[in-house]
Amino acid sequence: MAHYNFSDIEAKWQKRWESDQLFKTEVDHTKEKFYLLEMFPYPSGKLHMGHVRNYSIGDVAARFKKMKGYNVLHPMGWDSFGLPAENAAIKNGIHPNIWTWENIAEMRSQLKLLGISYDWDREIATCHPDYYKWMQWIFIKFFENGLAYKKKNPVNWCSSCQTVLANEQVVDGSCERCGTGVGKKDLDQWYLKITDYADRLLGDLDKLDGWPDKVKLMQKNWIGKSIGAEVGFKFEGLDKTLNVFTTRPDTLFGATYMVMAPEHPDVRGLISGTPYEAAVDSFLSKLQSMSEIERSSTTLEKEGAFLGRYALNPITGKQIPVYIANYVLMDYGTGAIMAVPAHDQRDFDFAKKYNLEIIPVIKPLDSCIDINDLKEAFNSDGILINSGSFDGMSSSEAKTRIIAFLAESKSGQESINFRLRDWLISRQRYWGCPIPMIYCDECGWVPEKEENLPVLLPTDVVFTGKGESPLTTSKTFMHTPCPKCGKQGTRETDTMDTFLDSSWYFLRYVDPHNEKEFFSQEKAKYWMAVDQYIGGVEHAILHLLYSRFFTKVLYDLDLCPVDEPFKKLLTQGMVLKDGSKMSKSKGNVVSPEEIIERFGVDTARLFILFASPPEKELEWSDAGVEGSYRFLNRVYRIVSELNTQTIDVSGPILINNEDEKQLNFVLNTTLKKVTEDVGERFNFNTAISSIMELVNELYRYREVENLNLPLVKDVLKKLVLILSPFVPHISEELWHLTGHEGYLYNQSWPEYNADALVKDYIEIVVQVNGKVKEKLNVPSGLSRTEFEDLILSHDTVNALLIGKEILKVIPVPDKLLNIVIK
Numbered sequence: 001m002a003h004y005n006f007s008d009i010e011a012k013w014q015k016r017w018e019s020d021q022l023f024k025t026e027v028d029h030t031k032e033k034f035y036l037l038e039m040f041p042y043p044s045g046k047l048h049m050g051h052v053r054n055y056s057i058g059d060v061a062a063r064f065k066k067m068k069g070y071n072v073l074h075p076m077g078w079d080s081f082g083l084p085a086e087n088a089a090i091k092n093g094i095h096p097n098i099w100t101w102e103n104i105a106e107m108r109s110q111l112k113l114l115g116i117s118y119d120w121d122r123e124i125a126t127c128h129p130d131y132y133k134w135m136q137w138i139f140i141k142f143f144e145n146g147l148a149y150k151k152k153n154p155v156n157w158c159s160s161c162q163t164v165l166a167n168e169q170v171v172d173g174s175c176e177r178c179g180t181g182v183g184k185k186d187l188d189q190w191y192l193k194i195t196d197y198a199d200r201l202l203g204d205l206d207k208l209d210g211w212p213d214k215v216k217l218m219q220k221n222w223i224g225k226s227i228g229a230e231v232g233f234k235f236e237g238l239d240k241t242l243n244v245f246t247t248r249p250d251t252l253f254g255a256t257y258m259v260m261a262p263e264h265p266d267v268r269g270l271i272s273g274t275p276y277e278a279a280v281d282s283f284l285s286k287l288q289s290m291s292e293i294e295r296s297s298t299t300l301e302k303e304g305a306f307l308g309r310y311a312l313n314p315i316t317g318k319q320i321p322v323y324i325a326n327y328v329l330m331d332y333g334t335g336a337i338m339a340v341p342a343h344d345q346r347d348f349d350f351a352k353k354y355n356l357e358i359i360p361v362i363k364p365l366d367s368c369i370d371i372n373d374l375k376e377a378f379n380s381d382g383i384l385i386n387s388g389s390f391d392g393m394s395s396s397e398a399k400t401r402i403i404a405f406l407a408e409s410k411s412g413q414e415s416i417n418f419r420l421r422d423w424l425i426s427r428q429r430y431w432g433c434p435i436p437m438i439y440c441d442e443c444g445w446v447p448e449k450e451e452n453l454p455v456l457l458p459t460d461v462v463f464t465g466k467g468e469s470p471l472t473t474s475k476t477f478m479h480t481p482c483p484k485c486g487k488q489g490t491r492e493t494d495t496m497d498t499f500l501d502s503s504w505y506f507l508r509y510v511d512p513h514n515e516k517e518f519f520s521q522e523k524a525k526y527w528m529a530v531d532q533y534i535g536g537v538e539h540a541i542l543h544l545l546y547s548r549f550f551t552k553v554l555y556d557l558d559l560c561p562v563d564e565p566f567k568k569l570l571t572q573g574m575v576l577k578d579g580s581k582m583s584k585s586k587g588n589v590v591s592p593e594e595i596i597e598r599f600g601v602d603t604a605r606l607f608i609l610f611a612s613p614p615e616k617e618l619e620w621s622d623a624g625v626e627g628s629y630r631f632l633n634r635v636y637r638i639v640s641e642l643n644t645q646t647i648d649v650s651g652p653i654l655i656n657n658e659d660e661k662q663l664n665f666v667l668n669t670t671l672k673k674v675t676e677d678v679g680e681r682f683n684f685n686t687a688i689s690s691i692m693e694l695v696n697e698l699y700r701y702r703e704v705e706n707l708n709l710p711l712v713k714d715v716l717k718k719l720v721l722i723l724s725p726f727v728p729h730i731s732e733e734l735w736h737l738t739g740h741e742g743y744l745y746n747q748s749w750p751e752y753n754a755d756a757l758v759k760d761y762i763e764i765v766v767q768v769n770g771k772v773k774e775k776l777n778v779p780s781g782l783s784r785t786e787f788e789d790l791i792l793s794h795d796t797v798n799a800l801l802i803g804k805e806i807l808k809v810i811p812v813p814d815k816l817l818n819i820v821i822k
Helices: 008-018 049-067 081-091 096-113 129-144 194-207 212-225 249-254 269-270 277-287 290-295 345-354 395-408 521-527 542-556 591-600 601-610 622-646 660-679 683-700 710-722 728-737 784-792 797-802
Strands: 034-040 069-072 150-159 162-166 182-192 226-235 241-246 258-259 304-310 319-325 336-339 412-418 438-440 444-447 480-483 488-491 529-535 566-574 576-577 760-767 771-779 805-810 815-820
Touching: 008 096, 008 601, 008 728, 034 049, 034 521, 049 069, 049 529, 049 591, 049 601, 049 660, 081 096, 081 226, 096 591, 129 150, 129 542, 162 182, 194 212, 194 226, 194 542, 212 542, 226 249, 226 395, 241 249, 241 258, 241 336, 249 395, 249 576, 258 304, 258 345, 277 304, 277 319, 277 601, 304 345, 336 345, 336 521, 395 412, 412 815, 444 521, 542 566, 566 591, 591 601, 591 622, 601 622, 601 683, 601 728, 622 683, 622 710, 622 728, 660 683, 660 710, 683 710, 710 728, 771 784, 771 797, 784 797, 784 805, 784 815
Parallel strands: 034 069, 034 529, 258 319, 529 566, 760 815
Antiparallel strands: 150 162, 150 182, 226 241, 226 304, 226 412, 258 336, 304 319, 438 444, 438 488, 480 488, 760 771, 805 815
C-alpha cells in the first residue's frame, strides 16, 4: 500500500519551488493581470490559525487564477512598526529593530512552511529605511498640498502607553492596546485632512460592487454625513455669535437653552472673571477623566454648568441660557448645540434635571402621544405647532422654509456636516516612521529636503516607557539646519501613526526595489488596482478607509493611476475553539506548527478551507483535522494504485457503459462546481466536498471489471489539477507520480464537458402531500406532461394512490413529482 509521507513531500516541493523561483512575477502585457493580496501581518513572532486561514484562502485564489491564464501578483510583507517592539525594548532591554527583524525571520520561515505562492522577491517591511523613505516623501506631498497640518487640541491620551490615540483606537473608553482608561491632554499634534475627502469617500462606496455591504455600511456610518442648517445665536450683551449645526431646523422655535462642549475655545473667555468661573472650572476638572465614548453613551447621566450667559433665539428673539454639558462633544458639528428638550431625549433629560423650559413644537401625525404632557422626547417628524407662521406645516416643508428664513435674515444657512474628523497621526513613540519636519524660529515648520530622505531613526535613545518620545533623548537627532534658511532648527520628535504605513503598501509591491521613485507609474498602471483583497472585518473602518483616502490623494496628485485601491474585498471570519476566539488567556490556542508536524501543512490547509465558508467563523475541530488527513491518505492511495495500471495508457477516451458514464458524469460535475465555487463564489468548502464525492466515485469504480484505463487516467489527471490550489504539496507529488512534467502552478485549469453533464436516466423523488414516498429512475429531459404521465403510470405510484382522490399534481421535471391528495 502506498504511504503518504507528508513531511518529505512538503519539504521536497517547497525547496524546489523556491530554488526555481516558481512564483516570481513580472509585468506581462500579453496576459490579463490579477493582483491578489492578503493584509500583511504585524511580525509578532508566531503565526496563529487566523493567519493560516487568511493566507490559505488567498493562495487558493492565486493558484486558481494562475491556472486560468492570468498573470498573478501575490506578494507578502510586514507591517513592522508599532508599540509591541518598543514595549519589548523596555521590558527585555533589546532594541526594537533587533526584536522586529528576528520576528520577521521567524514568521517568514513559518509562512514558507505553508507553501503559499508568494513572490518573495517583492517582500517589504515598513520599518526598513527603503520603505519609510517613501512614507516620508508622501507625507511631505500631503504637507505641500495643504493636507497635513499641526494644531493644539485636546487629544485622547493613554497614560500607560504614554501616547496619543486616534478616536478609532479608543474602545469602550480604554486604550485598544493595553486596556488602560483613556483621558484628555492638550498637545500640538499633526493631522491629515481626511475631511476634505469625506464626500468622495462616501459617494465612491457606490463604485465598490465587490465589497461586502456590511463593510460599506460601517464606513458610511463612520463618515456620517448629515444635512441640516448652521444657525447663529448672538450672545446677549456681547459682540459674539454662537454657531450650531442642527439636522432639525424645524424645531428651532423649541430651542430653550444652548449647550457648548466643555472644550469649546470660547468657554474660557465667557466665564473669565465672572462669579460662575469657579463652578465651571470644577465641572471641567470632573470631565478630565471621562473619555468621549463615555460622554457619548445614551445611559450617561446628563450633567452641566451654567455659564452665566444668554443667547438670543434668531427666529423668536427670546433670551435662552447657555450651559456646558458632558454630553456635547467638540468633535462633532461646531462644538455647540441648540437644545430642544421636547424633541431630543438627551436635551429632555438635561432640562428635567435643571428645571429648564420644555416647549413642544412638533405634534405627531396621530394622536397617540399627548404632546403637552411629555414623559419623554418626541423625536419624529410631524406637524409644526407653537411655531408662529410655520404652524401647520409638515416637518419636511418647515425645514426648507425655516432655512430660507434664516438665510434671508443672515442668521443661518443650509449646511452639511460629517461625523468624520481629521486624522490625528502624531505618536509619542520611537518605533515608527519619523515625521520629516523641522521647526525653525524664522520659517516655522519646514519639510526636510527630498535628497536628505529618509530621516533615519537614531540609535542613541533611552527607552523608559514614560514621558515624552524617546527621540527627545537622542543627542544626534534633535538639532539640524533649517532646509529653507540654514539656521538652527529642531526636528519633530513625534513619529507617525502606523496606519499611515499600511495605507499605501499595496502600491509599493508593484515596484519594491525602485530607489528613484516610490513606484513606477508604468508598473502601477499595469497592476493596480488590487483585484482581490482579503483580511479581517475588524479593519473595515481604520485601515480600509485610510487606504482609500491615501489612494484618492495620490490619484489627485497624478501619482497613482486609480482612485480606489481594492476592487473586491473578502473579510474572512475568525477561527474559534470551544465557541471562543483563540487566546492564550483562555487556554484554547491551537499552534499551527503542532498541526503541521503531526498531519502536514496540506491537512491544515484542507481542514481550514473545508470546515466553513471563508466569510463565516470557523470552529476548530480536532476530529475535523483528522478527517482531512484521512481524506488525503485516501487520495494518495487511489491515485497511486490506479496509476500503476494507467501510466503507459494512451489513446482516445470512449465511454462504453453505465459505470463509465457515471464516473465521467461525476468528474465533469465536479469540474463545473469547483470552477464556479472557486472562481465566482469563494465557496471553497463546497468545492472540496465535490472533490470528495469524485474520490468516492473513483473508489466505487475501481471495483468494476474491465476498467476503462484511458478514462481513469483522465480522471486522475484532472483530480490532481483541481486539488492543487487547496493542497499543493501532495498534488505536486501525485502530478509527477502520474508521469506529468512541469509544475502544477503553470498548468492550465481543466474545462468541463457540458455534454457529459446530461444523464440518460436520473433519480427523481415522488412526494405525496409534500412527504417523500418513493424514488424512481426515469429518463432525463422529459417534458412536464411526459414526466407526469410516466410517473403516474408507474405501478409503485399507483399502489400509493389506491382509494385516494388526487387534487393536484405538481411536476418538476428531472427532480420531483408532488401529488396532493384529499
